[in-house]
Amino acid sequence: DSGVTQTPKHLITATGQRVTLRCSPRSGDLSVYWYQQSLDQGLQFLIQYYNGEERAKGNILERFSAQQFPDLHSELNLSSLELGDSALYFCASSPRTSGGEETQYFGPGTRLLVL
């Protein structure tokens, strides 16, 4: 158990809908990262937050947004969902944002299925 929690574990929804995925980082970690894992794209970095502020953006669609709250939990919002958004979404956390030598610890993921 990494100490990173994600809810829900599974989510089934329809095209065009909006969902929110939630992540609680390890105790004391200030950085949160979101990744998407799909069969065709593999593991892709989406976005990073550090202590409430956006720090880095990857291959995140405009229909997707995220935020990190004062208690450091983070939410990933996916809207106007398409079939291709079906994937496993991971959250990871690390203590700081630094030179990149820190280990990122991953949560169990949220499996999203868009029908």
Next chain:
Amino acid sequence: AQSVAQPEDQVNVAEGNPLTVKCTYSVSGNPYLFWYVQYPNRGLQFLLKYITGDNLVKGSYGFEAEFNKSQTSFHLKKPSALVSDSALYFCAVRDTRYRNRLAFGKGNQVVVIP
């Protein structure tokens, strides 16, 4: 752009035999390299990382990895494979532009045959 390549889709090994999962990297500057393992229906678990220092890095569950700068490789190894090592293994490299994001390889499925 920084990237890693995992050339084999699947690695089959008999239980008790040595296990090697290959990874090569392409980065500008000094590489920060990581190995993660993903068990079915689970998240990624950190195994080990190379930042600097000794080329042989020891990690969790008896795994180790050898950093080879001349061959730009970071192969994961275990002297004696267990059936419970059957999983998906990912090599990753830190992105030197966005220092805190990881670029992952496509993953290697390891099957340990009893």
